[in-house]
Amino acid sequence: MVTGRRKTVLVNQNRMSHQRKLDLAWTRADLASILVLLIMSTAWFGWCSTRSRIEFTDQPIAQMQRVMSAADRIDPNKASAASMVRLRGIGTKRAQAIIDFREKHRDEPFKTPNDLTKINGIGLGTVRGIASYLSLPE
Numbered sequence: 164m165v166t167g168r169r170k171t172v173l174v175n176q177n178r179m180s181h182q183r184k185l186d187l188a189w190t191r192a193d194l195a196s197i198l199v200l201l202i203m204s205t206a207w208f209g210w211c212s213t214r215s216r217i218e219f220t221d222q223p224i225a226q227m228q229r230v231m232s233a234a235d236r237i238d239p240n241k242a243s244a245a246s247m248v249r250l251r252g253i254g255t256k257r258a259q260a261i262i263d264f265r266e267k268h269r270d271e272p273f274k275t276p277n278d279l280t281k282i283n284g285i286g287l288g289t290v291r292g293i294a295s296y297l298s299l300p301e
Contacts, residue, residue, distance in 0.1 A: 236298035239279065240265060240272045250296055252289040260284060273299055 189197075237246055239261055247258035264282050265273070276294040279285050 236296055238298045238300075240300070250293045252292050253285075257282070257284050275299065 235249075237250060239247065244255065244258040244262055247253050247261060248255055253261075260282050261279070273279060276290045276297055276299065277287075279290050280287060
């Protein structure tokens with residue numbers, strides 16, 4: 164039996180007298196809504212994949228020269244803020260915090276990399292990342 168826009172088929176269940184309808188086709192409205200959802204999801208994923216990831220720094224990344232080897236070691240007891248910014252994880256605010264701390268505690272120089280954890284904003288993860296690039300008195 165065919166009714167309206169939908170094709171329906173009457174199916175006998177175990178040769179009994181009652182029948183159920185089995186829907187075999189999609190309407191144009193169903194297909195249109197699926198197509199719209201497909202187009203919208205494709206556009207969304209395309210937009211997300213092309214969106215740029217922006218890192219905000221005081222200097223452009225091309226101009227920043229990070230410490231690349233242990234030969235470029237930095238002594239936090241003597242270094243300027245500009246040279247400390249070269250350490251990964253140390254920005255201008257943390258570099259200034261290191262300078263402020265060392266000026267406030269002149270009689271207690273940094274002896275180990277873990278001494279930098281006394282400064283607010285510098286944790287063990289940051290210290291582990293920069294320890295091999297530090298030159299500290301032994």
